[in-house]
Amino acid sequence: MDLKQLDAFAKEIIIEAGKRICASFSYDLEVEVETKSSPNDLVTNIDRETEMFFIEQIYQFDPTHKILGEEGMGEHPDSMDGVVWIIDPIDGTMNFVKQHRHFMITIGIYIDGVGKLGYIYDVMREDMFYAIAGEGAWYNDSPLRKLQPLTIEEAVIGINASWVTPNRKINHEKLIDLIHTVRGTRSYGSAAMEIAFVVSGKLDAYISMRLAPWDIGGGIIIAKEVGAIATNLNGQAPDLSGSDTFLIANPYIHQLILEHYIEEK
Amino acid sequence: MDLKQLDAFAKEIIIEAGKRICASFSYDLEVEVETKSSPNDLVTNIDRETEMFFIEQIYQFDPTHKILGEEGMGEHPDSMDGVVWIIDPIDGTMNFVKQHRHFMITIGIYIDGVGKLGYIYDVMREDMFYAIAGEGAWYNDSPLRKLQPLTIEEAVIGINASWVTPNRKINHEKLIDLIHTVRGTRSYGSAAMEIAFVVSGKLDAYISMRLAPWDIGGGIIIAKEVGAIATNLNGQAPDLSGSDTFLIANPYIHQLILEHYIEEK
Numbered sequence: 001m002d003l004k005q006l007d008a009f010a011k012e013i014i015i016e017a018g019k020r021i022c023a024s025f026s027y028d029l030e031v032e033v034e035t036k037s038s039p040n041d042l043v044t045n046i047d048r049e050t051e052m053f054f055i056e057q058i059y060q061f062d063p064t065h066k067i068l069g070e071e072g073m074g075e076h077p078d079s080m081d082g083v084v085w086i087i088d089p090i091d092g093t094m095n096f097v098k099q100h101r102h103f104m105i106t107i108g109i110y111i112d113g114v115g116k117l118g119y120i121y122d123v124m125r126e127d128m129f130y131a132i133a134g135e136g137a138w139y140n141d142s143p144l145r146k147l148q149p150l151t152i153e154e155a156v157i158g159i160n161a162s163w164v165t166p167n168r169k170i171n172h173e174k175l176i177d178l179i180h181t182v183r184g185t186r187s188y189g190s191a192a193m194e195i196a197f198v199v200s201g202k203l204d205a206y207i208s209m210r211l212a213p214w215d216i217g218g219g220i221i222i223a224k225e226v227g228a229i230a231t232n233l234n235g236q237a238p239d240l241s242g243s244d245t246f247l248i249a250n251p252y253i254h255q256l257i258l259e260h261y262i263e264e265k
Numbered sequence: 266m267d268l269k270q271l272d273a274f275a276k277e278i279i280i281e282a283g284k285r286i287c288a289s290f291s292y293d294l295e296v297e298v299e300t301k302s303s304p305n306d307l308v309t310n311i312d313r314e315t316e317m318f319f320i321e322q323i324y325q326f327d328p329t330h331k332i333l334g335e336e337g338m339g340e341h342p343d344s345m346d347g348v349v350w351i352i353d354p355i356d357g358t359m360n361f362v363k364q365h366r367h368f369m370i371t372i373g374i375y376i377d378g379v380g381k382l383g384y385i386y387d388v389m390r391e392d393m394f395y396a397i398a399g400e401g402a403w404y405n406d407s408p409l410r411k412l413q414p415l416t417i418e419e420a421v422i423g424i425n426a427s428w429v430t431p432n433r434k435i436n437h438e439k440l441i442d443l444i445h446t447v448r449g450t451r452s453y454g455s456a457a458m459e460i461a462f463v464v465s466g467k468l469d470a471y472i473s474m475r476l477a478p479w480d481i482g483g484g485i486i487i488a489k490e491v492g493a494i495a496t497n498l499n500g501q502a503p504d505l506s507g508s509d510t511f512l513i514a515n516p517y518i519h520q521l522i523l524e525h526y527i528e529e530k
Contacts (some may be wrong), residue, residue, distance in 0.1 A: 094449060098421060099467040125390075156363060161426040161450045165441045176430045184359060185426045187452040202364040 001083065006109065007117055007132055013057045014105050017050050017089070018123040021105075046096075047071060050089035050105070058085055070214040080113035086217030086240070090123075092190025100124065104192035108217030110240075118221025120196040129196040129222055137225035139200055146227045147201060147250045155182045155253055158194035158206035169209045169245075170233070171263035178261035191246075195219030198248050199226045205249035205257055207233075213240040219248070229254040233262050266348065271374065272382055272397055278322045279370050282315050282354070283388040286370075311361075312336060315354035315370070323350055335479045345378035351482030351505070355388075357455025365389065369457035373482030375505075383486025385461040394461045394487055402490035404465055411492045412466055412515045420447045420518055423459035423471035434474045434510075435498070436528035443526035456511075460484035463513050464491045470514035470522055472498075478505040484513070494519040498527050 024046050051071040058065050066077035069087040077084050085107060090096050092103035101124045109117040118137075120129040129144070131137035137144040157178070164175045179185050186203060188194055192215060194206040199222045208215075216238055220230040232238050233245035235258050245264070249257055289311050316336040323330050331342035334352040342349050350372060355361050357368035366389045374382040383402075385394040394409070396402035402409040422443070429440045444450050451468060453459055456476050462468040464487045473480075481503055485495040497503050498510035500523050510529070514522055 094421065099462070101467075156359065156454075159426060161424060161429050161444050161452070164426050164430050165444065179426050179430065184454060185452060186454055187426070187450060189421075189449060189451055197364070202366075 001111060001116075003116060003132060006083075007130075009061055010107060010109060010117055010119060011128065011130070013054060014107065014119055014121045014128070015126075016057075017053055017105055018121060018126065020053065021046055021050060021090070021123050047090045047093060048073060051087065054085070054087055054089060054107075068213060068217075070212065080110055080240070082112065084110045086110065086214050088192065088212075088214035088217075091192040091215060092188070095189050102188055102190055102193055104190055104196065106192040106195075106214070106218040108219075108221050110217075115217075115221035115224070118218040120192045120218055120222065122193065122196070129199060131222040131225040133221060133224065135225075137199065137222045144200055144222075144226050147199075147252075149252045150204060150250060152181055152253050152256055153183065155204035155250070156184045156186060157182050157249075158186050158188065158197065158203045160187050160208070163207065163209060167209075169265055171265065174261045174263050175207075178257065181261075191215040192219060195223070195230075195248055198250070199223055199228050201250075204253060205247065207257075207262075208246045209233075210243050211238075211246045212243050216240075216246060216248075223248055227251050231258070233258070233264055266376060266381075268381060268397055271348075272395075274326055275372060275374060275382055275384060276393065276395070278319060279372065279384055279386045279393070280391075281322075282318055282370055283386060283391065285318065286311055286315060286355070286388050312355045312358060313338060316352060319350070319352055319354065319372075333478060333482075335477065345375055345505070347377065349375045349378075351375065351479050353457065353477075353479035353482075356457040356480060357453070360454050367453055367455055367458055369455055369461065371457040371479070371483040373484075373486050375482075380482075380486035380489070383483040385457045385483055385487065387458070387461070394464060396487040396490040398486060398489065400490075402464065402487045409465055409487075409491050412464075412517075414517045415469060415515060417446055417518050417521055418448065420469035420515070421449045421451060422447050422514075423451050423453065423462065423468045425452050425473070428472065428474060432474075434530060436530065439526045439528050440472075443522065446526075456480040457484060460488070460495075460513055463515070464488055464493050466515075469518060470512065472522075472527075473511045474498075475508050476503075476511045477508050481505075481511060481513075488513055492516050496523070498523070498529055 051069045051073045055074045065083045067074035067085045088106045096103040105121040107119045116133045118131045197203040223230045230248040238244050316334045316338045320339045330348045332339035332350045353371045361368040370386040372384045381398045383396045459471040488495045495513040503509050
């Protein structure tokens with residue numbers, strides 16, 4: 001498998017998909033939305049069309065490649081053998097519908113279960129965060145640096161406000177300690193955007209109680225190249241076969257957050 | 266006073282200031298920061314230089330104009346008589362230093378205490394949200410529409426996670442009810458950015474326990490033109506002579522939030 005060739009192809013179709021999404025906007029656009037499972041989880045036609053575009057392009061490129069996508073338009077692969085693309089055509093669907101910004105295309109390409117190429121593409125900014133396993137990570141044309149040492153008090157972390165309120169999944173009192181310790185918190189409504197911010201040092205950690213493989217499949221490959229540590233909240237590698245908890249952080253604070261501030265119920 | 270001429274001048278110096286800020290970035294830039302009152306409140310040289318740029322340009326344009334700026338580089342006006350510029354040269358200083366994005370230049374121009382021209386400029390995106398009192402509001406070249414009806418369950422609101430944890434300023438239990446009622450929450454670390462998002466329908470409300478006049482002086486003028494309602498948490502016009510609490514919201518949910526979810530201590 002020629003990774004450079006695969007990388008060039010992946011970037012080409014991501015950028016093309018981004019252009020198609022942009023073209024679908026207009027000032028008075030009212031995206032037709034349908035509710036999937038909750039109002040928090042909007043799916044749009046553009047989301048599905050974008051996934052179909054990826055599937056067609058990838059099968060044309062190599063029909064042996066397998067595709068695991070959020071919208072489930074392709075056949076779900078029964079194993080990670082061979083080349084598997086894990087695709088979220090639009091991460092941050094509500095931002096997409098309501099804000100026309102802050103949504104990402106994110107893709108991870110795995111060969112026999114090993115992450116090889118990772119992409120997070122900010123469609124409206126035309127900003128690409130990406131990595132080639134073992135060769136490094138980039139933000140557009142600039143190499144991303146290894147994450148630098150910092151203390152927990154200097155950290156800015158991505159976390160949704162609901163996790164610091166009483167809930168069934170996690171001890172919110174400990175998370176309250178965390179947000180009172182760090183310098184600041186942010187919440188953007190797109191897991192891939194928050195992961196992209198961590199790998200580029202714009203955030204120092206991001207915590208979520210429940211992410212799907214397509215939310216993180218690209219990001220965790222980039223993470224590795226910059227030294228960010230990505231695990232579930234038990235400290236294990238995130239489970240790519242189903243939904244899981246998630247913590248990605250600067251390596252100098254990952255263990256501290258896990259040990260001192262995370263207690264699952 | 267020719268508002269159109271003043272508007273053209275204000276836009277010109279805002280865009281020029283934005284260019285100067287961008288020019289100061291480079292990949293390896295390490296902005297020299299000094300701590301003002303807390304690590305949350307970083308001040309940079311560029312912040313002060315930008316305010317000085319505005320002061321020089323405005324005095325050259327008309328030496329009778331008065332300037333109230335965050336950095337306090339100009340003389341503090343002793344009244345709102347005449348033409349007063351309320352300026353925040355960089356709102357979202359931590360974003361500026363750490364993220365190199367998500368910071369705003371925001372300016373409000375008041376004549377005899379009445380808001381006439383308001384600007385929020387996303388420097389890195391080169392996006393201008395602005396208004397001319399009585400004539401409307403714009404996002405770059407597109408008019409901003411009046412905010413449309415929506416229910417509280419459909420709303421996405423900007424709020425910092427710390428306000429839904431026990432604190433001395435506000436009943437956090439009621440805010441927990443609020444965040445469990447709405448569709449989602451966001452937090453961007455720049456008051457002006459969150460206000461810009463509310464006036465353009467990208468968020469439906471934004472709540473803060475403490476903002477200064479320069480954080481909101483431009484935004485509340487834009488708010489009026491799109492029908493957004495901006496008050497302090499007592500429902501009164503925000504106090505531009507000092508720090509105050511703040512709620513800006515879509516007019517269809519402002520009163521509801523104030524009555525059902527806000528209880529100051």
